[in-house]
Amino acid sequence: MKRAVILIAGLASMHASTAAAETRAQVDWAKGIVTAPGVGVADRHAPNPAVARGTSRRKAEDAGRKALGEAVARLPLATGGTVGDNLTDPAVAKRIAHAVEGAYAIAAEPETDGAWTVIMALPLEAVRQALTGPRALAANASDTGPTVVVVEGVTTDPAIGTMVGGIAGATLWVKQVPAWAKEAPRIKAKGAARGAIDADVGTATPSTLFVLIAK
Numbered sequence: 001m002k003r004a005v006i007l008i009a010g011l012a013s014m015h016a017s018t019a020a021a022e023t024r025a026q027v028d029w030a031k032g033i034v035t036a037p038g039v040g041v042a043d044r045h046a047p048n049p050a051v052a053r054g055t056s057r058r059k060a061e062d063a064g065r066k067a068l069g070e071a072v073a074r075l076p077l078a079t080g081g082t083v084g085d086n087l088t089d090p091a092v093a094k095r096i097a098h099a100v101e102g103a104y105a106i107a108a109e110p111e112t113d114g115a116w117t118v119i120m121a122l123p124l125e126a127v128r129q130a131l132t133g134p135r136a137l138a139a140n141a142s143d144t145g146p147t148v149v150v151v152e153g154v155t156t157d158p159a160i161g162t163m164v165g166g167i168a169g170a171t172l173w174v175k176q177v178p179a180w181a182k183e184a185p186r187i188k189a190k191g192a193a194r195g196a197i198d199a200d201v202g203t204a205t206p207s208t209l210f211v212l213i214a215k
Contacts, residue, residue: 025071027124029158029173034071035106035121038064042114057116061105064120069100072127078159078195086131095130102126125170128160132168145205148184150177154212156192164210165201171210181211 025036040060042053073084087093100122107119151164158173177184189212190198197212204210 024067027071027075029124030175032124032170032172033121034068034075034124034127035119036064036067036071038062038067038118038120040116040118042111046114048114053110053114053116056114057108057110057118060108060116060118061103061120064105064118065100065103068103068120068122069097072096072100072122075124075127076157076159077131078156078162080194083127083131083160091133092131095133096127099126099130124160128168128170131161145203145208146185147207148181148209148211149201149204150181150184150186150211150213151189151197151199152186152213153189154192154197154214155189156195156197158214159195161195162212163196164212165197165199165204167201167204167206167208167210169204169206169208169210171212173212173214175214177211177213184211 025034027034038060040056040058040063042056046055073082073087075083077083077085083096087096103120103122105118106121109117111117149164154173156162161168162171164171185202187199187201190200192198201208
């Protein structure tokens, strides 16, 4: 809880992120994640490196989360601006902070002196849902549509909150159809304007993952 409070307090000032921080975090629109490294320095008072690794790992992950929070604030929104523009709303800031707190390590390397270097990751979909709040279905709605839909001919740039055929859902931005989506239904993008891709999505629902193939 204490770390979440610290994250909330820090998110509001993330427009002033340094150039060094910008070079550390990376956004992979094809995988749908944002990543950032974190380094935890070993406690020099620890009796040995093995003991030092206990606290340095936590420090490394916290440093990675801090860098992730700064990177998240810079993510572009489909409707214009950045995620950081919405952090003046306390409810949004709290949800974003909670999402960042849930970031996980996808790589970790211990050093001989007891330090750790980690790579922390956060799904972009978690950021989108943190902005909009929990997804709600109408009483008579269902999620029986296709799990994945491939959208070809997309001309818009990757951004958080892009809608497809009027549906706000999870998106991946790729150059080629991944192997796991080869059998998914395919549709054509008719155009795009202000964060929305015009397409006939058929029976797709907000739980559908849209794999967007950029021209």
